[in-house]
Amino acid sequence: MARPLVVITDHIFPSQDIEREAVTAAGADLVVGACRTEAEVLALAADADAVMTTYAPVTANVITGLRRCRVIARYGVGVDNVAVEEATRRGIYVCNVPDYSIDEVSEHALALLLALARRVTVLNQDVKAGRWDYKPFRPYHRINGRTLGLVGMGRIARALGAKAAALGLKLVAFDPYLTPESPGAQGVRLVPLDELLAEADFISVHCPLTPETRGLIGRDAFRKMKPDAVIVNTARGGIIDEAALAEAMEAGLIGGAGLDVLSQEPMRPDHPLLQFPNVILTPHTAFYSEESTLELQRRAVDEAVRSITGQPPRCPVNRPVGR
16 A cells, blocks of 8 residues: 655745654655646645645646645645635645744734834935934834734734734724624724724734735725825735835825735835835745744644544644535
């Protein structure tokens, strides 16, 4: 009888020692790829019992061609690169690691917010260019007493809210799936999105990327924001309409933006947002720390091992047909 096969379609890690040790101990084989297209994924994973993926497209076409797969485990929180509905129809679990980098992402969002509020990056560049004057970058405002709007109120947003509250920020949030009585919503005023956009001095995006949230923050949203408001995104790039953001920056409709994620990564060298000194861009690094990376590898491979050894998954995002 053939040994079970676990396939890693793509990864961002310096080694797969953690995965190899766990898979080997379960009596299975491991194959590691660097797939970028659905054709590459299908060629590598057609006979896999478990698929692990980071950014590779695990599309409906790919899933249709998986002959014996039981689970697709994503290295991360979002599963927007996986055709979850097709996996569900075909009896395949899709799993994620929903809470591995809460501290890291909330810290990164706060770092972007503070850097924009205190003009850290533009002042640094100015000093290195030989100037010593803060006045060209006025106005600055005290953070204590201002308002942070959270778009989405999941684990990361709640962690950011706690950190922000310690700095004296008032909190409002938009999340259509929560009520004031929901766990984690206490201490945060839930408001419609339009009200949040109009009231917040800082806005931090934390909702998942879905058909409903793609382009959620677009031209209409920027027109409703305060002219000195700052928006931060550590969730998914497609939630913010980047062309509309560039237009808003050009027109002076908002005060700045901090983006760790973009709709296309890596960004192209002629991206319009590169021209604005009050836009801070980081290379999808909010999730990263040495500790979070190791945790991510351990927990993702655990889902694969549990599947091939007949155990239920710990963090499924779907309920497959027939399971």
